[in-house]
Amino acid sequence: MQVIDWLEHRYADVLSVEELGFIRDFHRLPRDSKALCVRMVMRKGIHFRASKLHYVEIGDIALAAGPLLALGWIDEHCPLPIEALFDVLLKAEILQCFGAVIDQPKGKKTDWLPTLSERFPEAQAFAQWCAPLEDRLFSLTIMGLCDRLRLMFFGNLYQDWSEFVLADLGIFTYEKVEFCADSRGLRSREDVDACLFLHDCQQDFEAGEAVAEVVERINGLVLSNPWLQRRRGKLLFQIGQHCERIAAFSTALTIYRDCAYPGARVRLIRVLERCAEYQLALGLATQAEQAPESAAEQQQLQRVLPRLRRKLGGPAIKRSSPREMVRLDLQLPRVDPALSVEHYVQAQLAEDSAPVHYVENSLINSLFGLLCWPAIFAPLPGAFFHPFQRGPVDLLNEDFHVRRADLFQACLAELDDGRYVQTIRERFTAKWGVQSPFVFWGVLSEELLDQALDCLPADHLKHWFNRLLLDIKANRAGMPDLIQFWPQDKTYRMIEVKGPGDRLQDNQLRWLEFCHEHQMPIAVCYVQWLEQDA
Structure with a gap:
């Protein structure tokens, strides 16, 4: 309820119709249904066996699940590919449901998956897969919406709802700060969408999608929020470093030239040097020497400048010896x-x-x-x-x-x-x-x-x-x-x-x-x- 109240108070003008509807319906839920919804959202994954949901504060899981099923927030007929099914079944249960087609019942359950995946390529509901089991499977359908609310609350997607538990248990204690009216990272619906877009771009990059396509999407994003502009700059900087590591220097140069994130300028100089563009590198390094952005950049320039001048045939410049320690x-x-x-x-x-x-x-x-x-x-x-x-x-x-x-x-x-x-x-x-x-x-x-x-x-x-x-x-x-x-x-x-x-x-x-x-x-x-x- 703390999150719901916080979002209603601070983000009412940013919330979508769907999110406002979720908050309205959440308020109307019975207490046990609210508790079950919160428990499922806080847990890992989106598929939950009814027999595994044991919480003292909830009571009868079937009764608590009823209103959530009626709202469509959970689904017990969700089609599951067999790979997802294996994640929610024990080895003995897999043998009970598929024993007739498993050749080596003493093997590991991971050994059975390739054969069963080939034999059963179509997704089915849990009840169809596991008729012999007297159990129900609830699949959470609102995780995307809850992630958007989590983003608005925390301003990021790396913190999760466990923060509340850790704080309640006294494991983490946070300074109490007075929040002014402007104390929110995402100022508009466009900011929320842009932040999620950047997150998706990072996920695509880390999954191995073509760098040029990811960079094009990131650069096409129009941003007016300085906080999000810095996030974009950091992501581009990370992609530029990746391009350096795989020797994709042309792409790295393109990224660094337009990147305002700290450290991008000296990385650009280093990549120009690696591409034997010594004159361009020297010109940029000389310019940076007049106004280094940090002591770290200044230190690196002191190394690269003599090297560039030497490569261009200039006189040898003796580097100052480090102080005797x-x-x-x-x-x-x-x-x-x-x-x-x-x-x-x-x-x-x-x-x-x-x-x-x-x-x-x-x-x-x-x-x-x-x-x-x-x-x-x-x-x-x-x-x-x-x-x-x-x-x-x-x-x-x-x-x-x-x-x-x-x-x-x-x-x-x-x-x-x-x-x-x-x-x-x-x-x-x-x-x-x-x-x-x-x-x-x-x-x-x-x-x-x-x-x-x-x-x-x-x-x-x-x-x-x-x-x-x-x-x-x-x-x-x-x-x-x-x-x-x-x-x-x-x-x-x-x-x-x-x-x-x-x-x-x-x-x-x-x-x-x-x-x-x-x-x-x-x-x-x-x-x-x-x-x-x-």
Whole structure:
């Protein structure tokens, strides 16, 4: 009922005649029929054996199913191909119904399917297939409609109705956000249809349909909703990457040229280079160098530009050497291969007076998330669509920080006068377990929080937090694996761990460079395994 009430209140002008009729009829159903309908919609698939529907809150399934059958929401005469029938029958039941034509009754039921499919190519109702079984099969006919309602409620099709169960059980807790009148992702019926169209295009692409046809359909879609435009851009970017992988460079070039999704420009440059279009690639890379869209793009341009100039016969340009890093070299016995290399280094370096925590991206992100909670969960238009959001929809958009600049400034100002310590501690208690795109509750303990707040200087926190806000998607990953604290001295050291043959990734290199630039203590630890005696 929560979904129905929500949709009626917020999407009345968007709902179709069919959807409004469904809501009207749902309200009129007996309680047990409503419960059965909800149970079936929440379950996987669309075919349900009456004998398998046992729910305390429903009672007599046959009585509850009557009104649903009358409305046509379920059908017990739906023709089933034998492949679908096999999904709802046990092995013993298949033998009971088809034993006379199964040559090897001791085999697996999957072994019987090819022969039976060839012998029985026509679809039939369950009662026709399985006359010996005293059971009924209900087939849900409204799943498409329910998926449209789910899309309007969640703003996506990857979340499902289990969110309600998980929330009711207390497994997931979400921040309560005030929803303004503009808080909905799909503003019109055209938006709903366009979102479903994009979803179908993605399904067709993943099913192996011709890429050119899928791309043509996607590009033919007229969109005025910025949120959907970004979705389309992301889908095209993914298709472009697929074309690169299969060496369909001409199609990849066409896609990337018209794609505004972050990262498309540098991919276009790389594909031009692979096609030996060095002059075009250099011109685009030179233009991008003047205004890189992100630190990640700038880093990649620093690699590709010298290479392109060299290929065009230009003078060799020496790349700047990476900054010298503090290096630790350890040789350790690998007693338990199941343990990660980070755990070995943590155990090796830890002391009673200098604890080491395996935090990777969790600590800095969590401190940022706790301090900036009001800004992150601000009820801005287009940020929150429903009560089951882990964070704002526009979290990874380029204007995420800009739209909340004053709010973030107020939060970060607490780092200047020391208020942040009490704020973070209070929020750690008050918000414990509430879903957040930044806070790692499974890692953040009270001990770790206390040591971090005692040992991490406020100006270092401010540098990290501002860097996160520059590019959340790129910068909330790549942080060093370990952190070591010296509580008595109120100091710390971050440690990036590399096992044999492992190398620093681009996002890790950017974080290391950033920390060196701001005189933050950081080291890279290289591990070699000691040979074990036989």
